[in-house]
Amino acid sequence: MSFFKKFLNMNSNPTDNELVEAIKQDNVKKVEKLLDIEDINKEYEDFKRPIDFALEYSSIKVMKYLIENKAILEDTIQGDTIISYLIKKDASLEMLEYMYSINSSDSTVNGKVLIELALNNTNSFDTFKFIFENFGVEREEGKRYLIHDIVDSKKFDLNLKVKLLKLLIEEYDFDINHSQNELPASSRVFNQRDIKLLKELIKLGACINSIAKQLPNFLEQKEIKELSPYVLRNKLNKPEYILGLLDFDSFKEYIELLEDVKNKELLTNISKSMMLHDKEKVKLAQLALQKGVNINELNSDGHSVNALYTYTAYFSVQSNTTFIDFLLENGAQIECNGHSAFFNVVNDNDIKCTKYLITKGANVNFVNYFDNTVMNFIIHPKANFKNAQERVQMFDLLLENGLDISLPISHYQDSSSNTTPILEAVADVAPSELLEHIIDKFSSLEVNSLTMEYVIKRKDIPLEVKKRVIARNPYIVFENEEYCKVRNESFDSNILGMALFEKDEELVNYILDTYIDIKAYSEANSYVMKAVYYQFDIQTIKKLIKADPDLNRVYYIFPDEPETQTVVSSLIRGYDNFEIDEDFKVEILQCLKDNGAIIDTYFERINKTKTHLDSVGILINQVVNRLKFEPKVLDFLLDNGVDPYKPVANLNESQMHSIVNRFRLVSDELCLQHLEYFESKGYKVDLEHKNSFDTDIFLGACMMNRPKVLKWLINKGANIHVIGGFDNSPALHKAISNYNDNDNIARAETVRVLVEAGCDIEQIDVEQFTPLMSAANYGCFEALRVLLELNANADFFNEEGQSAAHRAILGNETYDDEENSELIRAKMLAALKDAGANLNKGSKNIVPVLHMSILENKQQIFNTLLKLELDLNAQDMNGRTPIMIAIAYGDMYYVNRLMNNKEIDFKVIDFNNESIHFSAVMRSDKTSAKMLKFFLQQGIEITSGRDGLSLLHVVGYYANEYVLDIVKEFFEDMNIKDSQGFTPLMWASYSNLDIEQDKRVEVIKQFLENGANINERLDNGMNALALSVLAGFIDVTDELISQGCDIQVALNSLNQIEEVPADALEYLKSRL
DSSP states (O other), X not given: OOHHHHHHHHHOOHHHHHHHHHHHTTOHHHHHHHOOGGGTTOOOGGGXXXXXXXXXXXXXXXXXXXXXXXXXXXXXXXXXXXXXXXXXXXXXXXXXXXHHHTTOSOTTOXXXXXXXXXXXXXXXXXXXXXXXXXXXXXOOTTOOOHHHHHHHOSSSOHHHHXXXXXXXXXXXXXXXXXXXXXXXXXXXXXXXXXXHHHHHHHHTTOOOTTTGGGGGGTSOHHHXXXXXXXXXXXXXXXXXXXXXXXXXXXXXXXXXXXXXXXXXXXXXXXHXXXXXXXXXXXXXXXXXXXXXXXXXXXXXXXXXXXXXXXXXXXXXXXXXXXXXHHHHHTTOOSEETTEEHHHHHHHTTOHHHHHHHHHTTOOTTOOOTTSOOHHHHHHOTTSSXXXXXXXXXXXXXXXXXXXXXXXXXXXXXXXXOOOBOHHHXXXXXXXXXXXXXXXXXXXXXXXXXXXXXXXXXXXXXXXXXXXXXXXXXXXXXXXXXXXXXXXXXXXXXXXXXXXXXXXXXXXHHHHHHHOTTSOOOOSSSOHHHHHHHTTOOHHHHHHHHHHOSOTTOOEEEOSSSXXXXXXXXXXXXXXXXXXXXXXXXXXXXXXXXXXXXOSSOXXXXXXXXXXXXXXXXXXXXXXXXXXXXXXXXXXXXXXXXXXXXXXXXXXXXXXXXXXXXXXXXXXXXXHHHHHHHHXXXXXXXXXXOBOXXXXXXXXXXXXXXXXXXXXXXXXXXXXXXXXXXXXXXXXXXXXXXXXXXXXXXXXHHHHHHHHHHTXXXXXXXXXXXXXXXXXXXXXXXXXXXXXXXXXXXXXXXXXXXXXXXXXXXXXXXXXXXXXXXXXXXXXXXXXXXXXXXXXXXXXXXXXXXXXXXXXXXXXXXXXXXXXXXXXXXXXXXXXXXXXXXXXXXXXXXHHHHHHTOTTOOTTOOOTTSOOHHHHHHHHOSHHXXXXXXXXXXXXXXXXXXXXXXXXXXXXXXXXXXXXXXXXXXXXXXXXXXXXXXXXXXXXXXXXXXXXXXXXXXXXXXXXXXXXXXXXXXXXXXXXXXXXXXXXXXXXXXXXHHHTTOOHHHHHHHHTTOTTSOHHHHHHHHHTO
């Protein structure tokens, strides 16, 4: 809400709100009570008057009261005419008629616009009727025919659509069949399957020629009979299109009047008509035949069929064979043009008609156009069988009448082959009862691999049926069934593997018990571990173990970071989604060992590197992947040769060293628990051994911030002064700097343990950092706080002149909270200040921290430093104060913060004898002129600079195009020279700053306009042109040449310098 609206709200009162509510409720008596007549045109909230509220809320009684009492009604409201506004608000008919009656809107009201508004804003039939009666039915140019928008509206319900269409057709002569530039309404509605609206359109006269043939598929017979009179009365509907909707007399008349019956599809339409009973169909068919129609004429829809096929497809025949008798007696073929009417009655589960057609010569082994046999319709899931027994009954009927079970069928959609064995198709989709029935009847039917796969995979097939199918071909091979992504290789499988992957433990046991010589392993997956994962009974798992001839087989896993594993290492590793019971695991391990499995096994990385473990031992797997203490498993491993302290793998470190050093998920407590347990079992930790990175287990614990482990190792005699690791660091530094994602508190506690154990709190590492500096550098506030608490020197400066405070600003990573880096570092600076750090102090190489916060653009740190009561006029190694640094190099944020501080000394002069004016000129942007004027207005004296480098020289050196008009007033000579003989113009042509050349050119022009001599020379003869060539400023060179700088003088001096590029000299010569 704007400030102005807030102001209005503050000035409203309860009475005003009551008045608005009374108007909204159309309560005239309350309005009379609350509204003084003299205030009848008063403006209230949002500048609305009572009459505006009455319009908004369609309050007719209040409106009449207001009009009677001289309320002013404007011609427009919110840019609309009154009528347009009311339609937008979906006002009542009474309000519309009243406002129209008092002529509130002038002749500019556009009826065409009103129709658009109504289409978008109202569901009121009365509103539309009001618009049509008073403003007409015309729409704006380019708009659709109004009927189409009404039909397509998502906003209108069926009742409103029908009422509007009827009004437009009956009162305004609209054409329901209008189709210019788009489909007729009936076709569009049918395509949207809005059958209810379509029926109403038909009653209103919609032509249905284009959709009539499809209507019987969507309308009930009762609905067709209801619509038939409307269809027949509509002369636009042509008989040839609506034959399926004609009654007997109309159909008969149509046939009689036909001179040519060719391609009229009379029998097809008679066959599928829902308007005719069978005796009427016979009479019409007789008439058609008399007119010359072929009894086996084909329809024109896709794969053409005859009338017999059409009739059986549309109707359930049962015992009523009147029409079929007629067709067959007159030569209709059951199998015609690649299609069989017999298939339709089988699909409809019509036993009586099936038997009837068989007696009439139906071919039970017919193969249709699609290579389907009758079996396709027995097994089809959507066939009209209520239960499996009915399918069996139909199958037996066909079998009794010569069905050839060996015929292949077309079963798979989009298959390149249409030769599927019937048993395979049955196993895929048919009920298990039919499968069992066929298996019982035909012992010779082959069970191929797909048949077997379907049978094993289907959950609805009983075990006994599966057993009988398996017995037909128990050693069948599923080629390339199991895929190993790591090896990009597929392997064959068998019934055991298939049953296992389907988690069918009962079937797995049956196969193992029955087919004892079956292959019980896979090269791609461990069957034992699959059984464990599926939580099979332990006895089943033991059977699989005993059946596997090689329990040390290597499996390839993890495509992204490929490794190899054995069943033992896989069992130890376990699964993330459920826990394997410890006793269960030990029992399985024992069974594995008893059957030849090696226990002390490893995960082997496929892609080996020098920086990671290439082999991950069984103990690491146990601890890291389970993250729990399982002494029974540990005992088993120890009893079977696993040594927690034996150096292994490429990094030459023990498994316990790796756990401590490399795996963050293993907690400090869990590490300690294992260390203590192994010691209790007689395994002593090797405190001296170092891995290939020169890291012992003590340094590893430091790196991972394990304070409890460290205490234990220290008590066991670990060398706390050891230095090592990839960075050759002491223990304290490792604890702080090595890993950014360690827990902050654990890192701090590790630091405390190490210092209290005797580690040197002021030791310097290879980066020249003390532990405190390291903590500041890496953004470890909690560790820094502990170090300060333990009396670390907060004011130490290293050989480079840096302190912990400097590293708090310059560090690139913030381990404690990267997202809030500046906040953490600001807190560290505050803590250092509290601990005695002199934050005003810099060194000969490094500026103080306040200066640094400006140069590094660290606003949050800068603000914190301001609160720490630092010396705001402290000078750096060059005598510059923070305000000088901010003006010369910083964001205006810092300038404004410091300029407003009363402690700032603007009269300071740095060690180069430069006053604050020099900083303003160095800024070299538009604000520099404003600041320069401010300092001059304060009466601050301009100093002369050092070595003759005056303020005017600095204008040229920094190419400041904004300040020359100010600075020149303090210098009589534009050609003043510094101690090296440079004029300001020369510095503009030559200074080594990264300045855009167009700025240099602009300043050079300004100097020349104010009397600078372009041909001044240094003692060695060089002029500004020669200097610009040396600097490589081609645009400056061109400008100087165009301004008349002596080219020959430049060439003479440049020819004496070997480093000048030859092409530069040639260029100057070309400009002579």
